[in-house]
Amino acid sequence: MAARKTTKKPNVSADELKKYYRDMLLVRRFEEKAGQLYGMGLIGGFCHLYIGQEAVVVGLEATAEDGDKRITTYRDHGHMLACGMDPDGVMAELTGREGGYSKGKGGSMHMFSREKDFYGGHGIVGANVPLGAGLALADQYKGNGRVTFTYFGDGAANQGQVYETFNMAALWKLPVVFVIENNQYAMGTSQKRSTSTPDIYTRGEAFGIPGEAVDGMDVLAVKEAGAKAVAHCRKGDGPYILEVKTYRYRGHSMSDPAKYRTREEVQKMRDEKDCIEHVRELLLEGKHATEEDLKAIDKEIKDVVNKSADFAKESAEPDVSELWTDIYVEA
Amino acid sequence: MPTEILMPALSPTMEEGTLAKWLVKEGDTVSSGDIMAEIETDKATMEFEAVDEGTIGKILIEEGTEGVKVNTPIAVLLEEGESADDIGEASSGGSASSAKEDAREDGGEDEDDGESRAASEPVAASPAAPVPQPDASPDWPEGTEMTKMTVREALNAAMAEEMRNDDTVFIMGEEVAEYQGAYKITQGLLDEFGNKRVIDTPITEHGFAGIGVGAAWGGLKPIVEFMTWNFAMQAIDQIINSAAKTNYMSGGQLGCSIVFRGPNGAAARVAAQHSQDYAAWYSHVPGLKVVQPYSAADAKGLLKSAIRDPNPVIFLENEILYGRSFEVPVLDDFTIPFGKARIARPGDDVTIVTFGIGMTYALEAADKLAEEGVNAEVIDLRTLRPLDYDTVLASVMKTNRCVTVEEGFPVASMGNHLSAVIMERAFDYLDAPVINCTGKDVPMPYAANLEKLALTSTKEVIEAVNKVTYR
Structure with missing residues (x-):
């Protein structure tokens, strides 16, 4: 584990570390399974895997309280699992079955859970940013002290509506944490080729929005920065930007051959910066867990994921009558 | 293994x-x-x-x-x-x-797969009522006291009443608060409700339309005013992809109770970028409700219904109509339901179907035609989605002739859609092809004489009626 700045003995409990390990592993194993089901033709269309970026959502969810909201783009499976949505319902939505979160009508990119305050799952790059600010506006209007995590990527950071939103969020002091998940590639275009500023969070300065860059491969660093951002918003000081530097191991979607970067580049990140390996080492070196303990967690996660895959295969396709439901809310 | x-x-x-x-x-x-x-x-x-x-x-x-x-x-x-x-x-x-x-390549041996394939084959047909059953009930009880009111006053009253009734209703848009509205529709609202509920936005349609949709998901009932609908093209992705589709994509979890409103269509001498009727555009989209009132009573009753509706409503007003006065019932709480057309003038010889400012041409034409002994039945659709097919069809089955009137472009217009439905459901009743009077297939010109030509007119409606009645 080279090039990581975290202290070897972080101020974090064994239980907390184990939870991060478990939560990140769940996302990774789930996504690997989703990739496999895609390969078998059980998942169709577009499918964007979160593998490599797990520390971002797990670190930020560790700072969320009940009633806080989250909204993201189409690379959304990790966010759903991290906020406690049922892996069965997520996987069944991927296979387009009635047991899915959207009854099979949304798919990979469009899933929601009112219960868990997860507001999607949005397929239009950048569109979820004003939507997230709107959720925050509703909370501010009600004066309930809640915060909205609005996730988007380095690619979306070049959309005009993001800056329209920065302006209004700053003007109205909306309680929204803008989380830029900078995985360095907007589909096949590297940040260098698409973005005029090396640190995207600095774009907030023009609007008076404070922000910082965070090592997104280190769940503890993400959590620490997230706690600071959330406290800022909850206090009523307005929005905050976290640019979380992360990396996706897989292609943009399942059908991306990823020729815009070298195999060595990906392998180097896996070998040196992997977020799960990091916590694994902290657990072992801090003697918080044995190899056997971790194997048991691995097994437990594997079972959860296999169960979700079984559920997603066995759940029926939506009834044909579903074609005509949910177009309108009945008055 | x-x-x-x-x-x-x-x-x-x-x-x-x-x-x-x-x-x-x-x-x-x-x-x-x-x-x-x-x-x-x-x-x-x-x-x-x-x-x-x-x-x-x-x-x-x-x-x-x-x-x-x-x-x-x-x-x-x-x-x-x-x-x-x-x-x-x-x-x-x-x-x-x-x-x-x-x-999935395992073919027929796989039981699961066989079932799923069979289930995906039949596509359920849209339910269609074969015999039209129009709702002819009056909009308000007979003998109700009436008062004169402009469309502007009616819209303003509708918002103020709903904001008094429901704390979650708020309005946002450009110049809605301190300026008192670019067209003065929001006059006085800031004074009564304060800047928390009457919010001036920067000129940033895409952004504030998205914020409005998010706020609706967060439990509020936003009224988003576009200074004109022309500017809402900047925001159309949020209106369609976010507001209209999310309830469906979420399996019914995320309805969006929001009203997008503002003046629509041609005003006067403002040329191509500021003169366009979006009725057909938005009516195309499942998940939206679309309203285009003509009278002040309809403007008030329909806007109150729109604010209460749990779905996204596109509310298309008209600048030229804002200052016109109409009779409005004096009632504490008066609403007009969606999907109910109004027979503005009964007649037996021909059906003229229209909405919004199209009513001006239709009523003028009907008056002149009456002098020549032709009794036109004029239908004001009022809401375009849901659309009151039954009232239109029942009328066409009675008159056997139909002319549609709107200011929008001719290709894929509301009139085109109505013609198709009439052909499917009342073909045997037609004595003549349906004629669509529309705006011309050109961007709106600035010059006064050309602008007049680009719009439809009373004269064109009369000519169309003469054609379908073979006069």
């Missing part, structure tokens, strides 16, 4: 591919994420990664093989403690990944 590794589908359309290169050989151990092979799909050469840990027991398909069908076993993976001798077991079924029984 050994696990079969199957030829993967690596794009939404891939059915077969070339196994270009193996990057592992028999006896190699692999773990999750290791690249095992390069596969050429219909689009690109892709790397194929291992999902499970194990040892490559046997390679079943040699590299360079073309046309390998998706889900064909290409190798066998051994788990800890297994040897190549166990391989027979894998091919005889029941592999650990249970891949084979779920693969």
